[in-house]
Amino acid sequence: MATIYEVAARAGVSPATVSRLFNGSFVSADKADSIRRAAAELNFTPNRTARRLRKQSSELIALLIPDVENPFFTALARGVEDRAQQAGFSLVLCNTDDDPGKEEHYLDIAASEQMAGVILTPTAGEVDLGAIAALGRPVVAVDRTTPYPVDAVKIDNRAVGIAATGALFDAGFRRVACIAGPAGIEATEERYLGWREVATARGGGDLDGFLQHANYRVDGGRSAMQRLLELPVPPDAVVTTNNLMAVGALQVLAEAGISPRELGVAVVGDLPFTTLTPDAVAQVHLPARHLGTTAAAMLLDRIGGDSQPPRTVVLRGELRAG
Amino acid sequence: MATIYEVAARAGVSPATVSRLFNGSFVSADKADSIRRAAAELNFTPNRTARRLRKQSSELIALLIPDVENPFFTALARGVEDRAQQAGFSLVLCNTDDDPGKEEHYLDIAASEQMAGVILTPTAGEVDLGAIAALGRPVVAVDRTTPYPVDAVKIDNRAVGIAATGALFDAGFRRVACIAGPAGIEATEERYLGWREVATARGGGDLDGFLQHANYRVDGGRSAMQRLLELPVPPDAVVTTNNLMAVGALQVLAEAGISPRELGVAVVGDLPFTTLTPDAVAQVHLPARHLGTTAAAMLLDRIGGDSQPPRTVVLRGELRAG
DNA sequence: GTGAAAGCGCTAACAC
DNA sequence: GTGTTAGCGCTTTCAC
Numbered sequence: 001m002a003t004i005y006e007v008a009a010r011a012g013v014s015p016a017t018v019s020r021l022f023n024g025s026f027v028s029a030d031k032a033d034s035i036r037r038a039a040a041e042l043n044f045t046p047n048r049t050a051r052r053l054r055k056q057s058s059e060l061i062a063l064l065i066p067d068v069e070n071p072f073f074t075a076l077a078r079g080v081e082d083r084a085q086q087a088g089f090s091l092v093l094c095n096t097d098d099d100p101g102k103e104e105h106y107l108d109i110a111a112s113e114q115m116a117g118v119i120l121t122p123t124a125g126e127v128d129l130g131a132i133a134a135l136g137r138p139v140v141a142v143d144r145t146t147p148y149p150v151d152a153v154k155i156d157n158r159a160v161g162i163a164a165t166g167a168l169f170d171a172g173f174r175r176v177a178c179i180a181g182p183a184g185i186e187a188t189e190e191r192y193l194g195w196r197e198v199a200t201a202r203g204g205g206d207l208d209g210f211l212q213h214a215n216y217r218v219d220g221g222r223s224a225m226q227r228l229l230e231l232p233v234p235p236d237a238v239v240t241t242n243n244l245m246a247v248g249a250l251q252v253l254a255e256a257g258i259s260p261r262e263l264g265v266a267v268v269g270d271l272p273f274t275t276l277t278p279d280a281v282a283q284v285h286l287p288a289r290h291l292g293t294t295a296a297a298m299l300l301d302r303i304g305g306d307s308q309p310p311r312t313v314v315l316r317g318e319l320r321a322g
Numbered sequence: 323m324a325t326i327y328e329v330a331a332r333a334g335v336s337p338a339t340v341s342r343l344f345n346g347s348f349v350s351a352d353k354a355d356s357i358r359r360a361a362a363e364l365n366f367t368p369n370r371t372a373r374r375l376r377k378q379s380s381e382l383i384a385l386l387i388p389d390v391e392n393p394f395f396t397a398l399a400r401g402v403e404d405r406a407q408q409a410g411f412s413l414v415l416c417n418t419d420d421d422p423g424k425e426e427h428y429l430d431i432a433a434s435e436q437m438a439g440v441i442l443t444p445t446a447g448e449v450d451l452g453a454i455a456a457l458g459r460p461v462v463a464v465d466r467t468t469p470y471p472v473d474a475v476k477i478d479n480r481a482v483g484i485a486a487t488g489a490l491f492d493a494g495f496r497r498v499a500c501i502a503g504p505a506g507i508e509a510t511e512e513r514y515l516g517w518r519e520v521a522t523a524r525g526g527g528d529l530d531g532f533l534q535h536a537n538y539r540v541d542g543g544r545s546a547m548q549r550l551l552e553l554p555v556p557p558d559a560v561v562t563t564n565n566l567m568a569v570g571a572l573q574v575l576a577e578a579g580i581s582p583r584e585l586g587v588a589v590v591g592d593l594p595f596t597t598l599t600p601d602a603v604a605q606v607h608l609p610a611r612h613l614g615t616t617a618a619a620m621l622l623d624r625i626g627g628d629s630q631p632p633r634t635v636v637l638r639g640e641l642r643a644g
Numbered sequence: 645g646t647g648a649a650a651g652c653g654c655t656a657a658c659a660c
Numbered sequence: 661g662t663g664t665t666a667g668c669g670c671t672t673t674c675a676c
Binding site: 015020 | 661662663664665667668669670
């Protein structure tokens with residue numbers, strides 16, 4: 001790896017001039033030429049580590065998500081990446097597994113790597129975002145909010161819970177259960193509150209056993225659906241508060257030979273890679289990618305020096321079918 | 323962000339001693355104590371950028387994949403991450419979109435960031451892996467091989483193509499078409515060669531129009547399936563050479579009211595998040611995660627100094643149902 | 645076992 | 661415009 005000194009020597013200029021050329025300052029045309037030639041001959045690429053040490057910052061953004069294998073979060077990541085790339089920033093994707101320890105670990109890394117900023121879906125744990133914020137590194141929370149005064153982009157979770165549940169009642173179902181994520185995660189709480197509101201108002205009867213907490217993955221949805229089917233008086237429809245749990249629920253139904261038209265299903269989120277026809281299941285589309293681009297835009301603003309008080313942007317879901 | 327000098331001053335030792343403590347050299351117990359206390363009080367985290375500049379290497383591995391939104395690659399990434407984490411390495415995930423330009427860009431970044439090594443699914447373009455290899459950074463190709471002499475982990479693609487096609491003939495289908503990925507991508511070529519071999523031997527008739535190239539995504543599978551259905555004499559079954567194209571094909575069939583039992587479907591790969599019962603579609607399971615752990619293990623060996631000639635590990639798929 | 649000091653490659657004052 | 665130089669925070673000889 002050639003250095004700026006070797007390029008300078010070969011081009012007959014000082015290292016500073018080489019640096020200037022690569023950083024946009026004006027350099028006389030003839031010197032610029034010979035520097036470019038020398039750089040090409042030596043296959044020179046500026047050493048980003050040295051630059052970062054000197055500048056105390058980099059063009060790297062960290063994105064911390066709970067699960068890279070969940071299409072909701074990869075779509076979100078895609079959005080962040082698109083926006084970041086436009087601005088010349090690269091993305092470092094980190095998987096927290098919803099483990100506060102891992103979240104903290106990656107936050108430390110982001111700080112000690114002089115990354116320009118962090119976008120994260122905070123875990124339920126009480127991780128100190130103050131530390132990194134105090135370093136002057138902007139932080140944006142996405143999909144979930146935090147007690148810390150940082151920017152946030154989220155979904156109107158109560159509304160999507162209401163929309164999904166409402167779609168089921170509109171279709172004629174009356175005993176609507178809910179498969180919710182782990183207790184303690186904000187997005188889930190708000191979504192099932194939406195369900196409870198509608199289910200209580202329109203369902204009439206009591207909701208005993210109709211709320212099932214589960215982990216946010218396919219297997220969580222499976223076991224919750226199984227428990228619902230074993231109820232003395234099972235529901236005639238079910239709402240899930242995320243995409244993957246719906247997959248699990250639908251798998252259990254398919255294996256039991258029950259079609260989603262017999263036992264209604266509505267999802268908060270999008271059924272990933274579904275091969276069902278669009279009208280089989282009510283889906284409340286969540287703008288995952290847009291969540292990402294919005295968060296990235298906010299972060300880039302902050303990196304650019306924007307210092308207004310923390311904002312929270314709320315995005316809306318959209319009922320798609322059913 | 324506190325520095326090693328501040329910690330040293332507070333603990334009444336030299337910076338070198340602080341460094342030694344954090345790097346495993348022996349330091350007398352009393353000094354170690356006061357250093358630890360000082361570090362804790364100052365909330366000290368070693369600056370990784372400075373360390374890297376000095377050491378000319380880092381505990382970072384780059385993983386370049388074509389599509390973060392494809393569950394095959396996220397599973398692979400998960401495997402790499404698991405193995406890397408065990409060894410104290412962190413992962414930087416980069417999306418190439420199968421664009422040689424982006425691949426090259428990220429390779430440059432990996433080099434100029436002093437990353438410890440690179441694992442990549444090479445694009446079809448002729449990107450120079452020699453440059454980074456010459457820098458002494460190990461490179462492992464995964465899922466696809468390259469003309470460069472680097473380690474590789476791949477699938478026995480011909481065998482999985484044969485297995486998927488064979489399953490369809492075993493189930494009684496006779497006019498078996500193939501939806502293959504873009505021409506020029508090795509994995510696809512080999513898989514469809516497997517299909518052709520079996521289809522020719524067991525299908526008898528000619529294969530005119532039965533080979534459809536498409537992009538590797540859901541929409542590619544959709545349009546290819548549509549073309550197949552419009553054939554004067556359509557196939558009675560279809561093999562797809564990756565997971566996402568199968569989703570597209572199944573969507574088109576579902577919309578046309580054709581069940582996968584009428585028109586047989588076999589997939590090379592795993593149907594992601596499927597809600598179909600396991601017997602509906604023949605799937606040749608691809609050990610994506612294992613591909614990742616294997617590649618990571620090889621890379622870590624190389625980082626550790628292993629210098630045997632490049633190896634290629636071939637993993638096998640496994641017929642799962644149908 | 646510990647300290648002093650050089651240097652990794654770059655950028656940004658500061659002179660000219 | 662361009663060169664000289666200091667220094668970002670760390671690790672690592674080299675003495676002691």
